[in-house]
Amino acid sequence: MQVDLLNEQGLAASKVDVPDTVFGREYNESLVHQVVVAFQANARQGTRAQKDREQVKHSTKKPFRQKGTGRARAGMTSSPLWRGGGRIFPNMPDENFTQKINKKMYRAGMASIFSQLAREGRLAVVDSIKVDSPKTKALADKFKAMNLKSVLVIADEVDDNLYLASRNLQDILVVEPRYADPLSLVFYKKVLVTKAAMDQLKEMFA
Numbered sequence: 001m002q003v004d005l006l007n008e009q010g011l012a013a014s015k016v017d018v019p020d021t022v023f024g025r026e027y028n029e030s031l032v033h034q035v036v037v038a039f040q041a042n043a044r045q046g047t048r049a050q051k052d053r054e055q056v057k058h059s060t061k062k063p064f065r066q067k068g069t070g071r072a073r074a075g076m077t078s079s080p081l082w083r084g085g086g087r088i089f090p091n092m093p094d095e096n097f098t099q100k101i102n103k104k105m106y107r108a109g110m111a112s113i114f115s116q117l118a119r120e121g122r123l124a125v126v127d128s129i130k131v132d133s134p135k136t137k138a139l140a141d142k143f144k145a146m147n148l149k150s151v152l153v154i155a156d157e158v159d160d161n162l163y164l165a166s167r168n169l170q171d172i173l174v175v176e177p178r179y180a181d182p183l184s185l186v187f188y189k190k191v192l193v194t195k196a197a198m199d200q201l202k203e204m205f206a
Contacts, residue, residue, distance in 0.1 A: 001022070001115075006192070007112035010146030016125050018118065018198060021206040025115040028108070032116075035109030035182045039101040046095040053078040053086030111205045113185045123191045125198060129155050142196045143172060152188035154180050156196030177201050 001024040002013035018024075030121060058078035066073055080088045101109075117123040117154060131138045139162070143151060153174040155162065166174040177200040193201065 001118060003118050004121075006124045006126050008142075008145065010148060012124075013129060016195075018125070019202045022111045022202055023114050023118045023123070024112050025108075027116045027119075028112045031105065031109045032112050032182070035101060035106060035113075036186060038101045039181055039183050041097045041099045045098040046091075046097065048091055050095045052088075052090050052197055053080060056084070056086040058085070067109060067206060090184065107205045109171045110180075110182060110185075113171045113182055113203070114201070117185065122189065123193065126192050128194050128196075129153050129162065129192065130159075131161050131165045134161045136139055136168050137164050139165040139172070146189055148192075150189040152180075152184050152191045154191065154193045154197045154201070156194050177204060192194035193198075 001020050002015040003018055003019050003023070005014045005016045006015040033159055034175055056078045058076060060076050060078075063074050064071065074082070077085065079085045096140075114123065131141075131142070143149070150171045151173075155165075155174060156176070158174055158176055162174055166172055173188065175184070177197050179193070180201075
């Protein structure tokens with residue numbers, strides 16, 4: 001499998017060989033969907049809660065007499081059948097949303113995403129991505145010169161200058177190979193991988 005090697009102007013200077021074990025696999029849509037959904041589910045936090053009939057602040061007085069009104073029997077207004085009553089199965093803060101994905105499935109799903117990105121021309125290789133100072137404008141101008149807007153950069157090493165320069169750019173994310181996630185790979189329009197990071201990806205997902 002070959003992908004474009006971009007120069008500093010964002011043009012394809014040549015082609016480079018990439019391992020077929022990571023970038024030449026068939027696209028498994030169901031597996032990719034499962035991996036992405038599991039990643040999103042594992043990122044969820046149980047921070048919302050609802051009240052059951054015990055926690056709702058209501059009087060325990062019987063709202064009306066048992067017989068003679070023609071209405072259904074009611075014992076208290078905190079019943080889930082009443083407006084403003086408690087929920088039958090409330091959402092609780094300690095709810096667990098995690099989904100288990102086997103390591104083999106995760107590696108296969110990531111390799112499937114990388115392969116599809118390479119086939120669609122959304123993945124390219126660069127020699128390196130570096131900035132001399134922790135200035136956001138310097139990195140923004142670099143990607144502007146390459147005519148790139150929505151970019152995920154997978155660099156072999158993210159130093160302080162690169163991290164500080166990229167963290168305030170809305171459409172640019174710079175990560176090391178171990179922090180590359182399936183959601184970001186699908187979300188960003190272009191994925192740039194440095195040559196040194198390519199070897200790390202081969203070790204992780206081959």
